[in-house]
Structure formats: structure tokens, C-alpha cells
Amino acid sequence: MGKAGLSVSPLAPAAFPDLPAIDGVEFASGAAGVKYQGRTDVTLIRIAPGSTLAGAFTKSSTRAACILDNQAKLAAGGDAPQGAAIIVNSGNANAFTGARGQESVDAVTGAVAQATGVPAERVFSSSTxxxxEPLPHDRIIAIVGDLAASLEAGGIADAARAIMTTDTFPKGASAVVAGEGGDIRIAGIAKGSGMIAPDMATMLVYVFTDAAIAAPLLQQALSSGLDTTFNAITVDSDTSTSDALILAATGRSPAAPITALDSGAGAAFVTALHGVMRELAQLVVRDGEGATKFVEVRVTGAASDADAHKVAMAIANSPLVKTAIAGEDANWGRIVAAVGKSGAQADRDRLRIRFGDMVLAENGWRSPDYDEAKASAYMKRPDLVIAVDLGLGQGARTVWTCDLTHGYIDINADYRS
Amino acid sequence: MGKAGLSVSPLAPAAFPDLPAIDGVEFASGAAGVKYQGRTDVTLIRIAPGSTLAGAFTKSSTRAACILDNQAKLAAGGDAPQGAAIIVNSGNANAFTGARGQESVDAVTGAVAQATGVPAERVFSSSTxxxxEPLPHDRIIAIVGDLAASLEAGGIADAARAIMTTDTFPKGASAVVAGEGGDIRIAGIAKGSGMIAPDMATMLVYVFTDAAIAAPLLQQALSSGLDTTFNAITVDSDTSTSDALILAATGRSPAAPITALDSGAGAAFVTALHGVMRELAQLVVRDGEGATKFVEVRVTGAASDADAHKVAMAIANSPLVKTAIAGEDANWGRIVAAVGKSGAQADRDRLRIRFGDMVLAENGWRSPDYDEAKASAYMKRPDLVIAVDLGLGQGARTVWTCDLTHGYIDINADYRS
Known part of the structure; x- marks a missing residue:
């Protein structure tokens, strides 16, 4: 259940997936009453000694105190010889709270360090x-001892729930990949529903693996996947002050350590990791505020990948395209307009627009095969594919978005987020 | 009345203004049934021999055939020794209509040339x-003769109605400025309501003056005002394929010709012209689809004017800011987030945010003077001012926008535009 008593997104998966336990990672969640009553709102995650860490954070110039703190801590390196911890609260972002913001971060991470024995400089935090509003950090600190005492490997599903704000369902994804000498497991959770146009990572995302991998290589595996996963989604074009992704590798898998990413087990690990990231990113879109349609926008034939990204995002962020989809109207003219405003190189007469397998427009005009009834029938599906070929080069990018509905207005005209 | 049977915007002025007749400009409007029934949808404007012309058009890479045609004609110069004409239709944009688009433009402008005696290369056209969809240009051509026979100086109010699409009220503005030896009159009309994020000019705008002024100077007077008028408004961040502004000067005023823009009558003319442009631009926002609030976003203290524009537009286009305004929620946290995502240089701890005269946030946090009850009372007004000072430099820019409401979703989930 989301905060505003929202009903579950029609695009939600049937159930939270069965995530594999990651040896060396434990979770505990509790109710601190930061803002919400009658639900869990704080999660503590402990990561075993000898793990390595990587992260990605929002580039917003008004980013929250915890983001600045996490970035400073990770800048000192991703090794965690004595382990690491992550503390997350929902209900208050501790963003734009002046000097008190850092004081709250210090107070909470200090309390976690004391309760878990993890050095404070390896305690990361997120607030959403x-x-x-000032973070009532005393409420969080009051339950840190209890959380530390109840950490368990199986607590990831509860954690996925505790970090929700306007989310209507908890989000998780996993993969198992064959390493040399044993399997490597990857499991991740995410939260996010509105203020989704990540500019680096998205919202709050925590991914864990038992792979043995040095911190710089782990960071590289993470960073190389951002543009095609979390930076390729948008709900409403608004970028949060608090987007954060933390990836931890415990090295507990029996598989041999990963020492390179471009072949063998390393390449398989990267592919699996990016798959988990993509699935989590898509789940955020499926829980987009008010969403009734999940839309994949595929752009090909652009002069460059960067141009393809511009065009795909111009389409995915266009209020007119998104409201047409909400109205189940195959209004490809609005896609033409979005391509035109994108700033990318485009030639009106080379554009080719498809909805699913149907060609709607080509050669600068409506396709002779265009069939309004078929197009309208297609628009009634919950999952849609809009494909635009620019006919200019090899640049390509796929992004994911949702429609813009009365539900979005309801949620955001009333909810103080 | 708008096309979709929409009720008039609550932000509309009480009445269409009394516009001064511009000597040398005549109007005629008629019903061609391009798409709409039972209303006028075509306007013909004739401009006297010896006039000068200037224009501004969308930079969209998928711009409509008539835009390309107008640009080519104006590129040859702004003089009109044998006069000029403008033909405008609503109901069909003749955009993304391939080679047939230019054929329709040629057919319609050719018919106007024949009926008015104006050379075809001085006949401009707009379609919205x-x-x-292919433009049924035969329907337009069928009434061109009647229109040419009924041209009259007083027809500007009817013209403002005939060019409407989802507009809920006709838009006009005027100014009278003292020249040397007599008054100079300026009168303009505009249409626009959705797909408003002009990238050069906006929607359809026609401005007329009896000033005597050479074409290059007229173009300079127009171009120098775009960034602070039509390029400073946004309804929904979507840029049209068809934005066009045409400015004609008949030279019929008794005032001496304007030969410089930087002093005396020339400077007064530029100020008055920009005032008319600003008023028309603001009227477009007041008729923003579904709008219930008119919002002025003032950004000061930026590192540059360009940065101020980025910040102002990030705020004005943020769906979360716009839905908060619709909900009459003084949610300045969303403004902080919009500043953060804008890409402009910003320092969280120097930001100062005001709503009207109230300081809401400063020094990186909520202001000690913040009064939730007062802020909420302010948000109930129909006209709001959001002022953001970045505390970094001298860059400033003001833009205008509206809120994002259920009305916008209603109009755009149903209307095929």
C-alpha cells in the first residue's frame, strides 16, 4: 500500500519475487514513525567484512545531505575490510535542511556505527x-539498537516495503550467473514512483551480490550500465534530490574472483547485473504515479546514441504523447512534434514511426498501410512499444516511461512530497 | 468557445480588447469547414503595398510545410512593394504531410494571389x-474569392476567433506610441493553448503597425523581443511544428519613419512592440489547456541570463511544481528539486525562494519567517508569483506558465491535435 492509500498499480507484477539470499548481507526493518504511522519506515542493512562497494548518485545541484555524505565516503574508496552498513528511512528526505541536514546524517550514521560495530565512515544513509522538513532523527536512532539485534539474511522483502513512499508495490529483481567454480547471486531492491527522471542513478536502489570483485571493477560494472537502465527511464521528467544506488559485493560466492569484465565470468556478471538494474528500473516505471500503461520507446537510425537518447526522452517526457497514450489514442502526430523539438538531428521525410509491428508513418507522411482501427485496438494493451527510426545513422537507445493520467494529478496535487 | 466545447478559461480577460485599426491592413474571415462545422476557420489578411515584413518561426526539425514556405519567402527580403497577404486556417496543421504539404501551400497561396492581386511570393500561410492529415485545401480555395471581396479594416476581432483551435477565448493586444509627428499604432492577435513551449516564436501570432520602418530594422525590433516574450512562456513543454509570428508595418502613420531603434521614437516603438508581444504571450498562457492559475516565475541572481532561463523553465515545466500549484500547495521543496535538475549553476545554501512577498526558503533551509497558513492563503489566488534568487550573479529572466490540472488530461486524452 502506498502512503496516500493508493491502490496497487495495474502494471504491478503479480507478487514480489523470491530473491536469493546473498551470503554476507542482512536486513532488518522497523517502524520509527518518521512521518507515517502503522507501517515500517526504517531499514538497516549490514554488509560483511571484506566486501567491496560501488555507488551512483543524483547529479542534482540541490542534492540532499545524505547524498553528499555518501559521495564523500565512497570517494575515499570502495573497500570495506570491517564491513559496511546502510540505513534508510522513508517519510522525510532530509533535503534542503541546511546545516541540520548533515547533523542528522552524522547522528544517524553514528548511532548505526555504535550499534553494529561498523566504522562510521562505512555507514551509508538514504532518506526519502x-x-x-527537519529529519526527526531521534526517532530513527531510538530503534537502531533493536534493528541491529534483529538483522537476518531473509529480510530483503521487508526492506523493499519499508523504503516505499508513494510506491504502490515493493520492487525486487535477481539473477544467478555461473562463475568459475560456482554460482554468483545478485539481488536488488528499489523504490520510486514519482519525481522520476534520474540523472545518474534513480531513487533508492540497493543491489547485492556474493561475487568476489575489487571495488574499482565493481564500480565500473555498475557505471557502464547506468545509461541503458536507470538513466533510461522517466515518469515525469522531474529529477529527485535524493537518487541513490549502492551496490555491495560480499565475495562469499564459491566462484573464483572476477578480475576482468570483458570476457568469461566477468562479462556474464556484468550482463546479469545490468539485467537486474534494468528490471528494477522498469519496475519503477510500472509503479509510475497514476500509470496505466507501460511504454517502451525505441529509437534507432539516429546520428549518434546521444541523439537517440534525446529523441527517446523528448517522446517519453512529452505531456501530449503521454496523455494521448492515457486516452488510448494512436496520435503519432504528437510523436512527430516531440522528435521535432528534441534538438537531435532529424529529417522529417526519413522518419519512420511504428506502434508495435504496425507502421504508422514513413517517408514524411502517414503510411499507406495505416489502419486506424488496428492502431486503436493496439493502444488498449497495457504494454506498448513505440519505435521511431530516424533513417540517418546507427545511433540507438531504448527508454521506458508510462502514461500521464488523472491519477498523477490526484497524487501530486494533494501529496506534499 | 473552444473546439472541444470547452468552457472559457477562468483566467480569461473580461472581454476582447478594442484594438485600433491599422491603416493599410484588412481582414476577412469565413467558414470553410476544414474540420470544424458551424464556425469560422479561415482568415485572410491583406497588407497594403509599400509595407515591410518580419517573421519568426519554430525551430522544430519537423516543421510544417507552410513554415518552410514562409521562411523561404521571407529569406528573400521583407519588402512588399505590391503588398502582402496572409491566409490562415484552423482545424488542420498541414504538418507531416509529405510532398502533398507543399502542394497544398502552393494551391492555397496561388488562389490568394489570384484573388487579391498580391504576388504569390508575398502570400504567407499558416495552418493549425x-x-x-492531408489538408483539404479545395475547401479553403472555394471561399478565397468571397474573403477577398469582404476585406475590411475592422475585421481583426473576427480573425482572432477564426484562428482558434483548443483556445477558449480570442487573444488581442495593442499599443499606441508617440512618434515624431504623429502616433504609431500596434495591434496583434494570437492563438495558442496547448503544445506551448515556443522555440522561436509561438503558435500563430500576427502583429500589425502603421509605423514606417525598413524591413531589416523591423526584423531586428521583432527578434530582440522574442527571448523575453514568446520564448518565455510554456504551458506543457511541448513545442509545436507550426509556431509562427508575422509582423507587418504599413508605413501609413503620419509619424516620421523610424531609422534607428536605440533612441527616441525608435526605442519607444521597440518598447511598445515588445509590450504587445508580452501581452499576447501571457494571454496564450492564460488560455493554457486546463489552466486555473497564471504563474510568473522570476529568477534572479543567476550566473548568466541563460542560466536564469534554464532555472525558470525547469520550474515552469516541472509537472510536480505545476500539480502542486493546481492543488494550491505551497510546496517549495519541488521548486528546490527543479532548480537542482535545471543544469544551471546553483548553490543549495544560497537559494532564496519567495511566493509573492513571502520568503519561504533561504540559506539552504526553510525561512524562520515561514508561515504555512499565510502561504496556503496566497496559493488560492488565480495569479501567482514565484521568485527564486540564486545568489550567484546578475543573470535574470522571467517566464510565465500555468498549472497542470485534470482539465489538461481531459483535453489531451480525448482531442486528436
Missing amino acids: GVIG | GVIG
Whole structure:
């Protein structure tokens, strides 16, 4: 259940997936009453000694205190010889809270260090919820001892619930990949529903693996997947002050350590990791505020990948395209307009627009094969594919978005986030 | 009345203004049934011999055939020794209509040339409405003769109505400025309501003056005002394929010709012209699809004017800011987030955010003077001012926008534009 008593997104998966336990990672969740009552709102995650860490954070110039703190800590390196911890609260973003913001971060991470024995410089934190209100960090600190005492490997599903704000369902994804001498497991959770146009990572995402891999290589595996996963989704074009992704590798898998990413087990690991990231990113879109349609926008034939990204995002962020989809109207004219405003190189007469397998427009005009009834029938599906070929080069990019509905207005005209 | 049977915007002025007749400009409007029934949808404007012309058009890479045609004609110069004409239809944008688009433009402008005696290369055209449908230009041509026979100086109010699409009220503005030896009059009309994020000019705008002024100077007077008028408004961040502004000067005023823009009558003319442009631009926002609030976003203290524009537009286009305004929620946290994502240089701890005269946030946090009750009372007004000072430099820019409401979703989930 989301905060505003929202009903579950029609695009939600049937159930939270069975995520494999990651040896060396434990979870505990509790109710601190940061803002919400009658639900869990704090999660503590402990990561075993000898793990390595990587992260990705929002580039927003008004980013929250915890983001600045996490970035400073990770800048000192991704090794965690004495282990690491992550503390997350929902209900309050501790963003734009001046000097008090860092004081709250220090107080909470200090309490976690004391309760878990993890050095404070390896305690990371995230806060999500309302911006500009002081974080009542005493409420969080009051339950840290209990959380530390109840950490368990199986707590990841509860953690996925505790970090929700306007989310209507918890989000998880996993993969198992064959390493040399044994399997490597990857499991991740995410939260996010509105203010989704990540500019580096998205919302709150935590991914864990038992792979043995040095921190710089782990960071590289993470960074190389951002543009095609979390940077390729948008709900409403608004970038959060608090987007954060933390990836931890415990090295507990029996598989041999990964020492390169471009072949063998390393390449397989990267592919599996990016698959988990993509699935989590898509789940965020499936829980987009008010969403009734999940839309894949595939752009090909662009002069460059960067141009393809511009065009795909111009389409995915266009209020007119998104409202047409909400109205189940195959209004490809609005896609033409979005291509035109994107700033990417485009030639009106080379554009080719498909909805699913149907060609709607080509050669600068409506396709002779265009069939309004077939197009309208296609638009009634919950999952749609819009494909645009620019006919200019090899640049390509796929992004994911949702429609813009009355539900979005309902949620955001009333909810103080 | 708008096309979709929409009720008039609550932000509309009480009445269409009394516009001064511009000596040398005549109007005629008629019903061709391009798409709409029972209303006028074509306007013909004739401009006297010896006039000068200037224009501004969308930079969209998928711009409509008439835009390309107008640009080519104006590129040859702005003089009109034998006069000029403008023909405008609503109901069909003749955009993304392939080679047939130019054929329609040639057919319509050719018919106007024949009926008015104006050379075809001085006949400009605009089409607005649905994208991707062939323009039924025969219907327009069928009434061109009647229109040419009924041209009259007083027809500007009817013209403002005939060019409407989802507009809920006709838009006009005027100014009278003292020249040397007599008054100079300026009168303009505009249409626009959705797909408003002009990238050069906006929608359809026609401005007329009896000033005597050479074409290059007229173009300079027009171009120098775009960034602070039509390029400073946004309804929904979507840029049209068809934005066009045409400015004609008949030279019929008794005032002496304007020979410089930087002093005396020339400077007064530029100020008055930009005032008319600003008023027309603001009227477009006041008729923004579904709008219930008119919002001025003032950004100061930026590192540059360009940065101020980025920040102002990030705020004005943020769906979360716009839905908060619709909900009458003084949610300044969303403004902080919009500043952060804008890409402009910003320092969280120097930001100062005001709503009207109230300081809401400063020094990186909520202001000690913040009064939730007062802020909420302010948000109930129909006209709002959001002021953001970045505390970094001298860059400033003001833009205008509206809120994002259920009305916008209603109009655009149903209307094929």
C-alpha cells in the first residue's frame, strides 16, 4: 500500500519475487514513525567484512545531505575490510535542511556505527519523502539498537516495503550467473514512483551480490550500465534530490574472483547485473504515479546514441504523447512534434514511426498501410512499444516511461512530497 | 468557445480588447469547414503595398510545410512593394504531410494571389490543428474569392476567433506610441493553448503597425523581443511544428519613419512592440489547456541570463511544481528539486525562494519567517508569483506558465491535435 492509500498499480507484477539470499548481507526493518504511522519506515542493512562497494548518485545541484555524505565516503574508496552498513528511512528526505541536514546524517550514521560495530565512515544513509522538513532523527536512532539485534539474511522483502513512499508495490529483481567454480547471486531492491527522471542513478536502489570483485571493477560494472537502465527511464521528467544506488559485493560466492569484465565470468556478471538494474528500473516505471500503461520507446537510425537518447526522452517526457497514450489514442502526430523539438538531428521525410509491428508513418507522411482501427485496438494493451527510426545513422537507445493520467494529478496535487 | 466545447478559461480577460485599426491592413474571415462545422476557420489578411515584413518561426526539425514556405519567402527580403497577404486556417496543421504539404501551400497561396492581386511570393500561410492529415485545401480555395471581396479594416476581432483551435477565448493586444509627428499604432492577435513551449516564436501570432520602418530594422525590433516574450512562456513543454509570428508595418502613420531603434521614437516603438508581444504571450498562457492559475516565475541572481532561463523553465515545466500549484500547495521543496535538475549553476545554501512577498526558503533551509497558513492563503489566488534568487550573479529572466490540472488530461486524452 502506498502512503496516500493508493491502490496497487495495474502494471504491478503479480507478487514480489523470491530473491536469493546473498551470503554476507542482512536486513532488518522497523517502524520509527518518521512521518507515517502503522507501517515500517526504517531499514538497516549490514554488509560483511571484506566486501567491496560501488555507488551512483543524483547529479542534482540541490542534492540532499545524505547524498553528499555518501559521495564523500565512497570517494575515499570502495573497500570495506570491517564491513559496511546502510540505513534508510522513508517519510522525510532530509533535503534542503541546511546545516541540520548533515547533523542528522552524522547522528544517524553514528548511532548505526555504535550499534553494529561498523566504522562510521562505512555507514551509508538514504532518506526519502518530504523535502525541507527537519529529519526527526531521534526517532530513527531510538530503534537502531533493536534493528541491529534483529538483522537476518531473509529480510530483503521487508526492506523493499519499508523504503516505499508513494510506491504502490515493493520492487525486487535477481539473477544467478555461473562463475568459475560456482554460482554468483545478485539481488536488488528499489523504490520510486514519482519525481522520476534520474540523472545518474534513480531513487533508492540497493543491489547485492556474493561475487568476489575489487571495488574499482565493481564500480565500473555498475557505471557502464547506468545509461541503458536507470538513466533510461522517466515518469515525469522531474529529477529527485535524493537518487541513490549502492551496490555491495560480499565475495562469499564459491566462484573464483572476477578480475576482468570483458570476457568469461566477468562479462556474464556484468550482463546479469545490468539485467537486474534494468528490471528494477522498469519496475519503477510500472509503479509510475497514476500509470496505466507501460511504454517502451525505441529509437534507432539516429546520428549518434546521444541523439537517440534525446529523441527517446523528448517522446517519453512529452505531456501530449503521454496523455494521448492515457486516452488510448494512436496520435503519432504528437510523436512527430516531440522528435521535432528534441534538438537531435532529424529529417522529417526519413522518419519512420511504428506502434508495435504496425507502421504508422514513413517517408514524411502517414503510411499507406495505416489502419486506424488496428492502431486503436493496439493502444488498449497495457504494454506498448513505440519505435521511431530516424533513417540517418546507427545511433540507438531504448527508454521506458508510462502514461500521464488523472491519477498523477490526484497524487501530486494533494501529496506534499 | 473552444473546439472541444470547452468552457472559457477562468483566467480569461473580461472581454476582447478594442484594438485600433491599422491603416493599410484588412481582414476577412469565413467558414470553410476544414474540420470544424458551424464556425469560422479561415482568415485572410491583406497588407497594403509599400509595407515591410518580419517573421519568426519554430525551430522544430519537423516543421510544417507552410513554415518552410514562409521562411523561404521571407529569406528573400521583407519588402512588399505590391503588398502582402496572409491566409490562415484552423482545424488542420498541414504538418507531416509529405510532398502533398507543399502542394497544398502552393494551391492555397496561388488562389490568394489570384484573388487579391498580391504576388504569390508575398502570400504567407499558416495552418493549425491536427498533424498528419492531408489538408483539404479545395475547401479553403472555394471561399478565397468571397474573403477577398469582404476585406475590411475592422475585421481583426473576427480573425482572432477564426484562428482558434483548443483556445477558449480570442487573444488581442495593442499599443499606441508617440512618434515624431504623429502616433504609431500596434495591434496583434494570437492563438495558442496547448503544445506551448515556443522555440522561436509561438503558435500563430500576427502583429500589425502603421509605423514606417525598413524591413531589416523591423526584423531586428521583432527578434530582440522574442527571448523575453514568446520564448518565455510554456504551458506543457511541448513545442509545436507550426509556431509562427508575422509582423507587418504599413508605413501609413503620419509619424516620421523610424531609422534607428536605440533612441527616441525608435526605442519607444521597440518598447511598445515588445509590450504587445508580452501581452499576447501571457494571454496564450492564460488560455493554457486546463489552466486555473497564471504563474510568473522570476529568477534572479543567476550566473548568466541563460542560466536564469534554464532555472525558470525547469520550474515552469516541472509537472510536480505545476500539480502542486493546481492543488494550491505551497510546496517549495519541488521548486528546490527543479532548480537542482535545471543544469544551471546553483548553490543549495544560497537559494532564496519567495511566493509573492513571502520568503519561504533561504540559506539552504526553510525561512524562520515561514508561515504555512499565510502561504496556503496566497496559493488560492488565480495569479501567482514565484521568485527564486540564486545568489550567484546578475543573470535574470522571467517566464510565465500555468498549472497542470485534470482539465489538461481531459483535453489531451480525448482531442486528436
